[in-house]
Amino acid sequence: MVLATTDSGDVVVGQPGLVELPHIDWVLLAPFLVMALGGILLITATSVVPILRSRGFPAAFTVLTAALSAAFLVPVWDRIDGGAQSVAGGALAIDGFSVFVWGVIATSVFLVAALLDAYLRREGFDGPEWYVLMLMSAAGGMLLAASQELILSFLGLEILSIAVYVLAALHLRRSDSQEAAFKYFILGALSSALFLYGIALVYGATGSTSLAGIAGARADNPAGLNPLENSSLVLVGLALIVIGFAFKVSAVPFHMWTPDVYEGSPTPVVAFMASGVKVAGFAGMARVLWQGFGFYWEDWRPIVIVLAGLSFVVGSFLALAQTNVKRMLAFSSINHAGFMLAALQAIPSDEFVSTALAGQALLFYLLAYTVMVVGTFGVMTLVGRRGDDAHSLDDYRGLAKRRPVLAGLMAVLLFGQAGIPFTSGFFAKFRVIAATVESGAYVLAGLAMLAAVVAAVLYLRIVVSMYLTGEPVVAHAATDEVAVDDDVTGHGESDAANLDDGDGPIVLPKAAMASIIIAAFVTVLLGLLPGLLGGVLTEAADALAALK
């Protein structure tokens, strides 16, 4: 078979035997390619040259890859210049939105890699596979965020997810870790299946899997030749797609896996799950719902409102009943998902004065949230200590006395998550609520404010706990085989022979601290100068509005 390409990117038709490959603008894809090829290169290089397997190299390589990927965003941004460029025959859209989300994902990888390094050294693991999996997952997420084609969305979603299933299981000595991965995998597979089935139904109804095609099918034929049949297929398909995304972003009631998986998975992996994975999920959801199913907004918007409302209530109230900080943060991430869903529902109506408000709110929230959550889980990675098990509220008691800098950073990050002024979280929540109010979803806006108030108590609990002195009241309950008696100030020197002994002092490796400090700094910076992103944010959000 002869393959031919044309420079114009048009697919030449009418020449049997020739399959036209679409023209690909490699520069536009560079950030994605760097991420994906970086992963492949890392696993290859470390397999061939064993010495590279030493711990420092894969981490440094990953950090550089993420930085390089982010650096390529600059020429891409110049190239698109406000307009959208479609790549690979229209399968991917490289526009402001893609660039912004890619930047956020790269940031997440950058920050998490530094945490991972500290974590692996402490837990006594080596091997580059952690980093490789994260890079691959990030590449999948980038694909999902830019995809204009449901098949490609699915591909991205799977690349993203499967790598994370494995990452969740990688702490080999903790059965919790395997249990988490197992649950995540089974449930993820279920939701993927639903998602894929939804794509099939939508294809059956509209004859297309591309977002433009789906939108076009409705636009060309508003009433539809056979409206009932077509619409029913589309709507059921759409329902399944929404469910698939709702699972990924852990929206209530598809959230049940979240607390268990967060609690069990290695903490830096949770940092990535809560940031990169969620960001990609929301970006993909925004693309598909706004661009592909914009015409059906009246159908899906109420569902998204309900998902958001439930996420607010469950995320904030149930978090109060937890005593494990990782579980608390799991519910808090559900609460945050509510905010992002609230922005998501505000987009497409023609009646709205401005879609830009909602788009900017979503993008700003994604960035602010990613940075804060990676920082928070970063602190938890360090506090968790060897064995990754010291996550009860008692383990944070008196942290300010023992590790004042760490506690201070944690306080900043938690205040950020609570949405206190002078942090990015304040503006993130403020923008979302403003967009929600403007979209006319008053009840949801009310719930959002209530959730913000209730959740603030949750973060405050942790902060107060850190700043109280005194010994933990109850020693950490020894519930499983990696049981650790958690006498914080007790015998500081951990027994090297017993690798699962979480008893040691809290060590503060430089790389991990750098990552946490950057996170806290960005949180405060965006809180003082939220206009810093001004133009970029506007253009990125406009990209979506234009594509509606």
Added chain:
Amino acid sequence: MIDLAWLIPAFPLAGFALLVLFGRRLGEPGAGWVATVASAASFATTVAVFADLVGMEGEERFRVQTLFTWIAAGSFEVDAGLLIDPLSITMALFITGVGTLIHLYSIGYMHGDPKFSKFFIYLNLFVASMLLLILGDNLALTFLGWEGVGACSYFLISFWFSDEANASAGKKAFVTNRIGDFGFMVATFVLFTSLGSINYDDILTRADELSTQTATIVVVLFMLAAAGKSAQLPLYVWLPDAMAGPTPVSALIHAATMVTSGVFLLTRLNPVLAEAELWSRGLIAWIGALTALFAATIAVAQTDIKKVLAYSTVSQLGYLFLAVGVGGFVPAIFHMVTHAFFKALLFLGSGSVIHGLHDEQDMRRMGGLRSLMPVTAFTFIIGWLAIAGVPPFSGFWSKDEILLFAWNADGIGGKGLWAVGLVTAMLTAFYMTRQVILTFFGRTRFFDPTAAEIDAAASGRVGEVEAEMLAVTEARMAAVAALEKAATDVVKRSDAVSKAKTVLVEATAAVGASTDGAEGHDKLVKAFDRAVKAVNKSEAAVVKAENAAAAAEVEVDQLTAQVTATEARLSDVTDEVGRAPRPAAHVTAVTEATDAGPLVEYLPESYHRRQDQHPHESPATMTLPLVVLAVLAAVAGGLNLPFTKDLHFLEHWLEPSLFGNEAKVAATAGTKWILGVVAVAVGAVAIVAAFGVYLRGRADPAQIERRVLADGWYVDESYAGFMGGPGRRLFEGLSWFDRTIVDGIVGGVARSVTVAGQSLRVLQPGFVRSYALGIGLGSVLVMAWFVGRLFQ
């Protein structure tokens, strides 16, 4: 100069940044001076801007300065801008002015504190936030400042984090204010949807576009916010705790500045208030009046010098609410300013007293400090005259204005409001007089033994007699034992006598039966002689034993008498110790000394150590602000004298900010005079009564200082009871609902979230299946919705 208004918040912000970076290096007192200079520079700028404004005509005095676009998102655009008008500049003047004095005073007060520089970081940030709150030209900026002061307050209250009580007081403040913030946010968004803008410029000039209903909702919501920040019923609980916090400085920063922000907000939004239904304004007025009365009753029974002032602050804030509710915005601001002066003065004065008395805060331990701390006493007395409403001190004029407006209010029970206000004024005069007498007049009770010390002495004294008693009792018991032994001996000896007698009888008979010279006769005679001897000997022993028993009995009798005597003495001593005067729980013996009497030598070390301490006047950095504030508290009434229209300086000055919404007072000059005289008379009666009770001892204070008042009507306990009881059960119930019902329905398996970590249970397939089923059920619901859409 007016274009430089942005410098007003910029100076303290710069000071904050500087201290964050170099605070620790600057150390003490450098960090304090940097902060003070930043605050003073801000004050100087404010004065300059003020001078500019004074030179302008009415409308011109209301201007907006846009600095830069802050949030831009489509139609939702918020500028970072300043609203410079008489209202904001008035607030800025006293915030920066009083704030600078607080900074200066803190340099002295925080001397030697290891967190010296950190404290000034919070102070500067606090001032910056407060200025942002009042100068911001839109609700978003105000909210930023609103939250900022909340956060700083939280930090200042919890300044010594390690103290569990402070941490929980801070938590209380945080949570209570969050409830208020909720109102603020909702109200902001309601305004945004109604008017499409959250700039004050738009809101104030276009308030008439709001429907009455919307305006009412907005007012009620903002009232909730203001009640949280300005500590009104039922959200006041955090303030007294906050003020009992570590330093009088943090107490003061609350009293003089932060808590006024709620009243400021309502005043700022006066056109919206004017649009709202009458009942919503009546609600504000009544909440204020009742808070004022309620807090004043509690203040009467407090013994902690700062707690009195804390509840007094809540009470005075109630007056401000009352004023706003009846449309008296000028009196509200007037009283806010005078209150800032005299309450700052009183707080700093109490701080000086506490400082001078080596951290003693209990007024029962003060008294007679007039001669020991003359500057503090003199300035405090001026503050007292001002708050008690004695003319011509400032508090009289501003409080009188509020009462006049209340009297004048129609349709919301104005006369009732006036009566409540008047009773509160009486209580205020009473409890403040009480405070002044207990602190500065009467006898110096600082050196008196405390109740605990007397208790210690008493137990020492009683213990001595008890030891004696123990010794005597033991001796008596030994004697009794000896007596018993002697008695046994007598019995034993008597037995021996009767045995010997039996032998004698036998021997006598034997001798009688035998004949002389018969064989064995001699033997029998000898036996007889022996028997006689034995009888005699044993009889002698009996006598001896009987004597011994008698002697023992005498001894026992003696010791018994001794025991009885000691017992009597013990009960005497116990009585005597019981009668020893102790400082009462409420303040009684103001004139009589609490004399330890014979117990003196038993008093513990702490008492003797105290005799060597000397209550002293505070250093100049602390007394200088006192003097400045005393002058202001005395003369600030001149801002708005009621006699002629020309003397209404404040009213004219604030006019551009009030848009003609100030209530018109219809009362005649005669009525005004009568109301004024009544207020003065009521205050005078209260002062005289307080002197009678606390200085002359004409009545028992216990009759006045009821337990229920001292405990603040048990409100805190009730809240805590609710949160600990039903509230906690609610959350637990929710959690239980999730665990049991939700999970139960989903998986048919009730399971505990907390045991999730146990791998054995986790790997049971039912577990994951239950989640999957949850997803399945959720999916069915989502699909049902979409399918349902088809048939619409």
